[in-house]
Amino acid sequence: MAEVKNLGVVGGGQMGSGIAQLGAMHGLHVWLLDTDPTALYRANKSISSSLQRFVSKGQISQAACTEALGRLEYTSNIDELRSADFIVEAIVESEDVKKKLFIELDKITKSSAILASNTSSISITRLASATSRRCQVIGMHFMNPPPIMKLVEIVRGAHTSDETFHATKALAERFHKTIICSQDYSGFIVNRILMPMINEAFFTLYTGVATKEDIDTGMKLGTNHPIGPLELADFIGLDVCLSIMKVLHAGLGDSKYAPCPLLVRYVDAGRVGRKCGVGVYDYR
Numbered sequence: 001m002a003e004v005k006n007l008g009v010v011g012g013g014q015m016g017s018g019i020a021q022l023g024a025m026h027g028l029h030v031w032l033l034d035t036d037p038t039a040l041y042r043a044n045k046s047i048s049s050s051l052q053r054f055v056s057k058g059q060i061s062q063a064a065c066t067e068a069l070g071r072l073e074y075t076s077n078i079d080e081l082r083s084a085d086f087i088v089e090a091i092v093e094s095e096d097v098k099k100k101l102f103i104e105l106d107k108i109t110k111s112s113a114i115l116a117s118n119t120s121s122i123s124i125t126r127l128a129s130a131t132s133r134r135c136q137v138i139g140m141h142f143m144n145p146p147p148i149m150k151l152v153e154i155v156r157g158a159h160t161s162d163e164t165f166h167a168t169k170a171l172a173e174r175f176h177k178t179i180i181c182s183q184d185y186s187g188f189i190v191n192r193i194l195m196p197m198i199n200e201a202f203f204t205l206y207t208g209v210a211t212k213e214d215i216d217t218g219m220k221l222g223t224n225h226p227i228g229p230l231e232l233a234d235f236i237g238l239d240v241c242l243s244i245m246k247v248l249h250a251g252l253g254d255s256k257y258a259p260c261p262l263l264v265r266y267v268d269a270g271r272v273g274r275k276c277g278v279g280v281y282d283y284r
């Protein structure tokens with residue numbers, strides 16, 4: 001595949017805005033699509049302030065920041081992704097919603113375009129099956145926040161071609177990321193290990209073993225993690241954590257992956273973490 005010049009990013013939340021920023025910082029023309037205009041407004045603000053932080057730290061020049069901002073377009077019209085060479089989807093973690101999007105993207109994008117998903121846990125093979133280009137569908141899983149975190153987990157579906165894999169790897173390398181490769185099983189590598197730990201932290205809180213502060217301090221100072229599991233859950237989004245636990249539970253068929261009732265209760269109550277101001281902790 002020829003070098004990627006035009007990047008489409010679908011979903012302008014925490015992850016999509018960071019992926020769009022990365023693309024623009026590394027010379028790609030980027031269309032960031034979200035159905036919610038408020039999300040686009042927030043994405044624009046967060047990308048500008050993140051780029052400005054890179055300038056303040058001397059990591060990029062003011063000119064590079066201005067150029068990157070000039071390479072970004074925000075839209076709610078999916079037809080604008082027609083000329084994208086490579087698309088990364090970062091919408092809500094729901095297989096049905098993602099499949100609908102893949103069907104639409106398959107219709108409107110050029111036949112050579114690669115369709116990548118930033119899914120944390122959902123089967124790439126099943127997402128690919130919604131399209132007529134199964135060999136051009138792949139998992140490209142960035143970590144949060146994408147401009148800072150060094151890892152990209154690449155997931156090949158059952159039909160992903162070598163060409164698609166190499167183009168995705170080349171794009172991740174252009175973003176200066178370290179790559180790991182996973183087989184297409186629920187949760188892949190990182191979330192298969194991380195989410196049960198977060199879920200267990202919720203069980204530890206739920207069963208009254210310790211306070212939230214002691215659980216987080218225990219894991220920070222006791223195991224040298226930079227952030228405690230409950231703080232991390234708030235950062236990721238409790239809704240995203242719950243969706244991933246459900247995928248692990250259904251996909252791996254073991255009761256050890258059953259979501260903790262306290263995690264379910266927080267999500268039901270709209271306490272989804274930092275992005276709404278309250279989760280396990282209160283940020284208001």
Ligand code: NAD
Pocket residue numbers: 010011012013014015016033034035036039089090091092093094097101118119120121141142143144235236237240
């Ligand atoms: P988010 O809730 O912050 O953002 C999702 C965005 O997608 C919202 O702005 C929403 O308006 C938009 N959206 C929903 N349906 C859409 C559609 N059909 N078309 C266009 N836009 C649509 O979510 P997030 O945390 O950025 O997660 C997005 C994806 O990235 C999920 O698949 C998640 O599992 C994955 N992921 C999340 C993290 C994390 O730490 N939060 C890390 C790695 C991967």
